[in-house]
Amino acid sequence: MVHFQNSPGIIGFSAYLAAIVALSAPIPAHAQDTAPDTELPESVAEEPSDLSPAEEPSLDEVSGADADGAAPPSPDASTPEDGPTILLAPGEVAPEEPAGGEYGAQIDPLRGLQQARFDRAEKTSVGGYGELHFNLIKPEGEVAFGRLDLHRLVLFVAHNFNDRFRFYSELELEHAFVAESGGVAIPGSFQVEQAFIDWRILKGESEALYLRAGVILVPMGIINQWHEPPIFNGVERPFVDRVIIPTTWREGGIGIWGEPIEGLRYEFYVIGGLDANGFSGSSGLRGGRLKVTEAVLNGPAFTGRLEWEPTLGMVLGVAPYFGLAGPRELDVNVKVSGIAADWRVRRKGFESRAVVAYFHVSDTDALRTILPGETAPVSTVGSNLFGVYGELGYNVIGSVDTEMELVPFIRLEWYDTTFEEPDPAFDLPAFLVPTVGLSYRPIPQVVFKFDYQALLASFGPNENRWNLGVGWMF
Numbered sequence: 001m002v003h004f005q006n007s008p009g010i011i012g013f014s015a016y017l018a019a020i021v022a023l024s025a026p027i028p029a030h031a032q033d034t035a036p037d038t039e040l041p042e043s044v045a046e047e048p049s050d051l052s053p054a055e056e057p058s059l060d061e062v063s064g065a066d067a068d069g070a071a072p073p074s075p076d077a078s079t080p081e082d083g084p085t086i087l088l089a090p091g092e093v094a095p096e097e098p099a100g101g102e103y104g105a106q107i108d109p110l111r112g113l114q115q116a117r118f119d120r121a122e123k124t125s126v127g128g129y130g131e132l133h134f135n136l137i138k139p140e141g142e143v144a145f146g147r148l149d150l151h152r153l154v155l156f157v158a159h160n161f162n163d164r165f166r167f168y169s170e171l172e173l174e175h176a177f178v179a180e181s182g183g184v185a186i187p188g189s190f191q192v193e194q195a196f197i198d199w200r201i202l203k204g205e206s207e208a209l210y211l212r213a214g215v216i217l218v219p220m221g222i223i224n225q226w227h228e229p230p231i232f233n234g235v236e237r238p239f240v241d242r243v244i245i246p247t248t249w250r251e252g253g254i255g256i257w258g259e260p261i262e263g264l265r266y267e268f269y270v271i272g273g274l275d276a277n278g279f280s281g282s283s284g285l286r287g288g289r290l291k292v293t294e295a296v297l298n299g300p301a302f303t304g305r306l307e308w309e310p311t312l313g314m315v316l317g318v319a320p321y322f323g324l325a326g327p328r329e330l331d332v333n334v335k336v337s338g339i340a341a342d343w344r345v346r347r348k349g350f351e352s353r354a355v356v357a358y359f360h361v362s363d364t365d366a367l368r369t370i371l372p373g374e375t376a377p378v379s380t381v382g383s384n385l386f387g388v389y390g391e392l393g394y395n396v397i398g399s400v401d402t403e404m405e406l407v408p409f410i411r412l413e414w415y416d417t418t419f420e421e422p423d424p425a426f427d428l429p430a431f432l433v434p435t436v437g438l439s440y441r442p443i444p445q446v447v448f449k450f451d452y453q454a455l456l457a458s459f460g461p462n463e464n465r466w467n468l469g470v471g472w473m474f
């Protein structure tokens with residue numbers, strides 16, 4: 001049994017998730033008769049080292065936009081030029097605005113985001129997002145230190161060739177610049193996060209079947225696909241979305257996606273696999289992402305997502321993964337399999353989301369082989385990686401007739417990169433991470449954030465973090 005130092009425990013965590021479920025019950029279809037609050041979408045992951053979070057602060061990774069094939073807007077819908085807008089299909093809400101002091105039926109804030117980017121111009125549209133962070137980190141028994149970082153600046157380009165072919169791309173600069181000094185890399189990277197062609201297979205306006213090919217985001221969890229700073233709470237992305245699901249995770253591939261009936265969306269892709277040489281106990285699968293950089297493939301991988309929106313403001317999703325991951329040095333083709341499930345709900349000012357993710361890595365005994373001339377094993381990754389979190393927020397000015405939002409929130413997550421590890425020599429601490437914070441959006445495209453996090457280890461030192469951030473998208 002795992003015991004946490006100074007932690008609320010698993011019983012408190014269960015009660016917390018139960019509260020989320022109770023507060024986030026979906027709106028009955030017959031009650032959805034008011035116009036929606038136009039709220040914005042979600043977004044960058046950290047690049048942890050082989051040290052645990054309590055030992056070394058992580059540097060976040062790249063972010064990307066929607067890849068879940070959201071339904072397009074109605075033909076007569078328009079998008080203002082000052083940024084992406086949530087566009088609704090015909091008949092989803094009544095045209096009247098809610099009276100002051102009343103809540104409208106809230107749609108999922110990510111719905112239609114990517115489609116809106118294509119619709120902003122007849123041919124080519126340009127936009128982007130970015131975020132500046134300040135982190136004050138206090139490891140237990142050590143002196144606190146601060147870090148100020150332009151975490152990322154991302155530019156996207158969307159282009160419509162015609163009504164059946166379109167292109168989408170995102171280019172990201174991380175940590176303000178890319179440089180090298182004395183042969184040592186200085187933090188910073190310039191990367192392609194997405195670059196794909198969509199081909200509408202069926203003629204007419206059917207959204208049932210698209211072909212997608214290029215650099216594709218793996219559709220697991222919420223943040224890996226939706227991570228623009230104004231559309232998620234917290235300065236940094238959740239640890240589960242950085243360590244267990246190695247956000248931002250993208251590979252080259254090809255597949256299909258679509259929305260055959262209203263509210264039911266699917267994706268299925270064949271993509272490049274991982275490289276097991278980069279797996280580690282503390283950072284999980286992150287180091288195994290090949291990022292379409294002259295990737296040497298050990299085998300293909302298969303992933304997909306099924307997403308159901310039973311009512312406005314409630315989305316449920318499940319995504320599997322299976323692939324081969326080498327490494328060639330050991331002549332072993334490690335199998336990596338995983339599954340993630342998520343939900344996000346908005347109702348009467350309340351917003352909640354939850355994610356659970358699990359991965360299994362085969363042949364970890366072979367990965368722990370020490371090659372001739374080496375002093376460390378090829379990898380210390382655990383056989384099982386598991387994480388879960390739940391989050392609840394409330395817009396305290398949601399009943400006021402304003403586009404501003406002020407959302408205090410609480411999130412509780414637990415993750416273990418060596419979950420139920422049979423070999424105690426490779427058993428690393430699990431972490432319970434409560435986060436409390438505040439998000440203020442003066443307009444939907446800009447957010448100011450503050451939060452406090454405690455990293456409570458099952459054994460070893462704990463850590464406290466205070467985070468400030470500003471984010472934008474356009």
